[in-house]
Amino acid sequence: MNSRYAMLAAPLLLAVALSSAQAWANGEEDTPAKPQCPKGQVFDKKAQKCVLQTSQRVPDADRTDYAYQLAKDGRYEEALALLDTLQNPNTAKALNYRGYATRKLGRTDEGIGYYLQSVKLDPHYAKVREYLGEAYVIKGQLDLAQQQLQQIKSICGNTTCEEYQDLAEAINGSSKT
Incomplete structure (x- = not known):
């Protein structure tokens, strides 16, 4: 009986491992949850x-990351x-996250500026392309959002990565309103 379960479990474990590797390859930012630190503090991984x-x-x-x-x-x-x-705020990730926080505060144009700086540093960073596209959706610039969607498709090599799916959903949601 145990060998039967092992035979069934092995492909499932392989699929989970491969999907995790694919998530990292696509630049997804999902890291294990960190504790909520009080204001003014940061989580020290070490x-x-x-x-x-x-x-x-x-x-x-x-x-x-925090x-x-x-x-x-x-x-x-x-x-x-x-x-x-x-110490070095001019990295693709830091600029992307600055753009994200700024956009969420309602300062969309400022956020777009940070996203564009991030894209210059790393044109193959799918997450910043997603967020830049979402900012364009907010501004009603669906043509520019579509351009980002195509860039994500090129980066991921398909239309199944999370960044593509999320931006496509944002674009489709805005065209229905």
């Missing part, structure tokens, strides 16, 4: 705890404040 944002031990990569988590949790001002502590 120490596995919340520390003051002013701590010099927390590398920019951790600060950037800023994105804050923004996804609706804590946009805190995300921007954390991004302000980066």
Whole structure:
């Protein structure tokens, strides 16, 4: 009986592993959930705890990732404040997340500016293309959103990656209103 389950489970485990690898290849930002740190603190991956944002031990990569988590949790001002502590704020990810938080605060044009800076640094970064396209949808510039959708299709090599699906949904949702 156990060998029968093992035979059934092995392909399932392989599929999960491959889909996870594909998610990372497509630039998806879904990392394991981090604890919610109080305002003014950031999650230190190495120490596995919340520390003051002013701590010099927390590398920019951790600060950037945590800023994105804050923004996804609706804590946009805190995300921007954390991004302000980066030693090198001019990375594709940091600019993308700054654009995201700014756009979510209703400052769409400013967000687009950050997205465009991110695209210049990494034209093959699908997540920034998705967010830039969503900003264009907000502005009613569906032709520009469609251009980003095609760029994502080229980056992913298909239309099944999350970034493509999310932007296509945003475009379709706006054309129905």
